[in-house]
Amino acid sequence: MTEELFIQGNEACAKGALKAGCRLFAGYPITPSTEVAETLAKELPKVGGSFIQMEDEIASAGAIIGSSWGGTKSMTATSGPGFSLMQENIGYAFITETPIVIVDVQRGSPSTGQPTMAAQGDIMQARWGSHGDYEPIVLSPSSVQEYFDFTVRAFNLAEKYRTPVFVMSDEVVGHMREKVIIRDDLEIIPRVKPESSENYLPFRNVKNGTNPMPAFGQGFDIHVTGLTHDERGYPDTDDPKTHETLVKRICDKILNNKDDICDIVAEDTENADIVVISYGAPVRSMITAVKNAQAEGKKVGYIKINTPWPFPDEQIYELTKSASDVIVIEMNLGQLYYEIDRVVKCHANTHLIDKIGGLLPTPNEILAKIEDVGGN
Amino acid sequence: MEQESPNKFLPYMRKDRLPHIFCTGCGNGTIISAFLKGMQKAEMDFENIAMVSGIGCSSRIPGYMECDSLHTTHGRALSFATGLKVSNPDLDVVVFSGDGDAASIGGNHLIHAARKNIDLTVICINNNIYGMTGGQISPTSPKGSIGTTAPYGTDDYPFKLAELVAAAGATYSARWTTVQIDNLVGSIKKALKNPGFSFVEVASQCPTYFGRKNKLRTPTAMAVTMKMNTVFKSEADRMREKDLEGKIIVGEFADKQRPDYTDNIQKLSEAKSGGKTLRYSAYMDDI
Amino acid sequence: MRREIRIGGFGGQGILMAGVIIGKAASLFDNNEAVQTQSYGPEARGGASKCEVVISDHEIDYPKVQNLDIFVAMSNEALIKYIGDLRDNGTLIVDPGTTDIEDVRDHIEAHNITVFEAPAGKIAAEDIGLLIVANIVMVGAITKFTEIITPDAAKEAILDSVPPGTEDKNIAAFEAGYSL
Numbered sequence: 046m047t048e049e050l051f052i053q054g055n056e057a058c059a060k061g062a063l064k065a066g067c068r069l070f071a072g073y074p075i076t077p078s079t080e081v082a083e084t085l086a087k088e089l090p091k092v093g094g095s096f097i098q099m100e101d102e103i104a105s106a107g108a109i110i111g112s113s114w115g116g117t118k119s120m121t122a123t124s125g126p127g128f129s130l131m132q133e134n135i136g137y138a139f140i141t142e143t144p145i146v147i148v149d150v151q152r153g154s155p156s157t158g159q160p161t162m163a164a165q166g167d168i169m170q171a172r173w174g175s176h177g178d179y180e181p182i183v184l185s186p187s188s189v190q191e192y193f194d195f196t197v198r199a200f201n202l203a204e205k206y207r208t209p210v211f212v213m214s215d216e217v218v219g220h221m222r223e224k225v226i227i228r229d230d231l232e233i234i235p236r237v238k239p240e241s242s243e244n245y246l247p248f249r250n251v252k253n254g255t256n257p258m259p260a261f262g263q264g265f266d267i268h269v270t271g272l273t274h275d276e277r278g279y280p281d282t283d284d285p286k287t288h289e290t291l292v293k294r295i296c297d298k299i300l301n302n303k304d305d306i307c308d309i310v311a312e313d314t315e316n317a318d319i320v321v322i323s324y325g326a327p328v329r330s331m332i333t334a335v336k337n338a339q340a341e342g343k344k345v346g347y348i349k350i351n352t353p354w355p356f357p358d359e360q361i362y363e364l365t366k367s368a369s370d371v372i373v374i375e376m377n378l379g380q381l382y383y384e385i386d387r388v389v390k391c392h393a394n395t396h397l398i399d400k401i402g403g404l405l406p407t408p409n410e411i412l413a414k415i416e417d418v419g420g421n
Numbered sequence: 422m423e424q425e426s427p428n429k430f431l432p433y434m435r436k437d438r439l440p441h442i443f444c445t446g447c448g449n450g451t452i453i454s455a456f457l458k459g460m461q462k463a464e465m466d467f468e469n470i471a472m473v474s475g476i477g478c479s480s481r482i483p484g485y486m487e488c489d490s491l492h493t494t495h496g497r498a499l500s501f502a503t504g505l506k507v508s509n510p511d512l513d514v515v516v517f518s519g520d521g522d523a524a525s526i527g528g529n530h531l532i533h534a535a536r537k538n539i540d541l542t543v544i545c546i547n548n549n550i551y552g553m554t555g556g557q558i559s560p561t562s563p564k565g566s567i568g569t570t571a572p573y574g575t576d577d578y579p580f581k582l583a584e585l586v587a588a589a590g591a592t593y594s595a596r597w598t599t600v601q602i603d604n605l606v607g608s609i610k611k612a613l614k615n616p617g618f619s620f621v622e623v624a625s626q627c628p629t630y631f632g633r634k635n636k637l638r639t640p641t642a643m644a645v646t647m648k649m650n651t652v653f654k655s656e657a658d659r660m661r662e663k664d665l666e667g668k669i670i671v672g673e674f675a676d677k678q679r680p681d682y683t684d685n686i687q688k689l690s691e692a693k694s695g696g697k698t699l700r701y702s703a704y705m706d707d708i
Numbered sequence: 709m710r711r712e713i714r715i716g717g718f719g720g721q722g723i724l725m726a727g728v729i730i731g732k733a734a735s736l737f738d739n740n741e742a743v744q745t746q747s748y749g750p751e752a753r754g755g756a757s758k759c760e761v762v763i764s765d766h767e768i769d770y771p772k773v774q775n776l777d778i779f780v781a782m783s784n785e786a787l788i789k790y791i792g793d794l795r796d797n798g799t800l801i802v803d804p805g806t807t808d809i810e811d812v813r814d815h816i817e818a819h820n821i822t823v824f825e826a827p828a829g830k831i832a833a834e835d836i837g838l839l840i841v842a843n844i845v846m847v848g849a850i851t852k853f854t855e856i857i858t859p860d861a862a863k864e865a866i867l868d869s870v871p872p873g874t875e876d877k878n879i880a881a882f883e884a885g886y887s888l
Contacts, residue, residue: 066702066703066705066708068699068702068703068708069504069507069508069699071503071504089690090689090690090692090693090694091693091694092694092697093690093691093694093696093697093698093699093702094690094694094699094702095507095508095686095687095690095699096686097503097504097507097686099500099503099533100500100529100530100533101529103497103500104497104499104500104503104529104530104533105500106500107493107494107497107500107501107503107504107530108500108501108503108504108507109504110493110501110504111473111491111493111500111501111502111503111504111505111506111508112504112505112507112508113504113508113703114489114491114505114508115504115505115506115507115508115509115512116508116509116700116701116702116703116704117508117509117699117700117701117702117703118702118703119504119508133494133497134493134494134497137493137494144703204703233706233708235703235704235705235706235708236703236704237704238704260509260701260703260704261471261489261491261505261509261512262469262471262489262509262511262512263701264468265489266487266488266489267489267490268435268483268484268489268490268492269490269491269492270484270492271492271493271494272492277437279435279437279438279484280484280492
């Protein structure tokens, strides 16, 4: 039965998780993410799941990784300060290829910053927050419906590629209420159990990069370690080849599947003089501003990046080809801007609207920039 | 088994991972044997045991055991173990840890796991030093002992782990040394059977670092010193604090019953869902 | 057409609930689009509170107030603080029991603002016997004066939002506000 609800973004996220098969949440209270935990504390027991409140965010990340190896789809939700604490265990999840979903409802930062105000200052932390080489999948919703849909997709991608996935929302999308349509026929990707424990290698150097994953207690007697490991999962820390093979496979399984993972929306970019690019909540302001600029006769289009990571560089390159100017809108002082600049600077000038302080950039602020830039 | 094993515990080991990395004279081997003996005495099904550990010499033990094993980040083993246990309450989850891992970087997780009384069995191998990183002082190093980060001897006051964990709410807590095998095996058996948070601290020797730095050059010298310094809890209860300085108090510090965390969560879930379970739910396509 | 409404008051008046009901009525029962947002302060209780709803028959991109059409003031502090955001020829609804319209009389006249008085607190306390439903009385008044949502949708949204067992009192509160 399709359900229609008028709910907060964070509640929609929790409902998406339940729909995707999440049956364990471990977390620590932090504004502005608490509604995700509160909704799941109430709803998880009703579907046979478990909610655990941990002593801190380090433990929360540890608990969901442990739970995932127990055979349960698992998640946590936090905000910047907690996301910082989770980084070490996030690296562990990457090297052990553990499917988990982490939601970061971004707030003003650095440090304790602005707990009740919106920001996008963690978008590079999602990319590089833990030490070492890895390729995260990051989804960035700009509406309550997308917050639901992207949470479902986050679980599906986590299972499909045996990897952590981040949903990077913010205080605006987390707290606003809109209609959400919860369809019954959503695609849910279950975990794949290896066919037999005989000759099974949990970290085999397979061509597509992703191995099936057994749970503890299923008789596979596997060893999982954060040390560089061979195909059996055994530590092998001094053979350069082992490390290179492992880390390259973990990165390549994402990079070689960008066509499947990357998701962007482009409107009126062909023949546009100016292309405006954003992700997450500011997309809402961007679309209003672009429509207003078009009404003034300007040749303006926009790109909405739903997956900041892996960065959709080829699409952005192609879609901005006609433009002389590209305007990037972020609620930080310029983070994804440099990535976009890297891709488009051979054919366009890049400009940044860097809005910090907690409020969405207004359509008028963006329109003023479009007029200022002019195009061609 | 195809042939008579030279060691009765070898069938529990990952033979393709041997030899191990532990130094000659290290207490880890003795403790592995004591654990397996305690497990047999408790009539536990080894197939049902999952091991979790953090970082350090003692945390390498699960990697040598032929069971599901999760070798996690430094100090965080108990949080991973908590998630694993709640995710699959049928597993018997055992955590191997050291003094630096459990009491320094992981101290907060330790007291909270004890407070929750989650049904885990923790074997904490306390050798009073960071062995894997080369002999630095740990939060259990005795006052005056030498480490590479305390070249003039530490002035810090050491944690008493078994007492700390008992005070935090564990339902079973004990301390023995590697020279009191029968007591240790008995406590491991009790810990495994206890339906709640169980903590067995084992005072152990690190001849390579603690011994060399502190004029106890051979494993035998360390064992003798450890034995000499051991005081039973019943006796210690009658002694003055001043006289107990530098002593290893052995015995049980908690042995009681209180509802277990996993059980509480499961009961709530069963009551609210009408008997549904999360066990292996990740593999279901019609959840 | 896009219409923007802000309800301002202090914490504990049920301002958020009033906004949620309006948004829910518009989006689920009137088949319009609606976005509800609110401002969060650090206070757990008390303090100034505001809640905004944008309603449109088209998809709503920018979710916040740009050009405030309707301002509902349930405290004098909110009235003074937010009156300047109301557009020329906009609509102001005040509870005379908690606001003093004279404080903003000059502004109202200068900007040709239409004013409605809805004694929500008094009606809730005296007619319904439950001061806590003043916010629902105000939803009734908003529905009547602005037609931003239909009365049927408003009642469905109220029934969908209030705690079980309180439906009758809340519907009575709505009707009292709607009959102003």
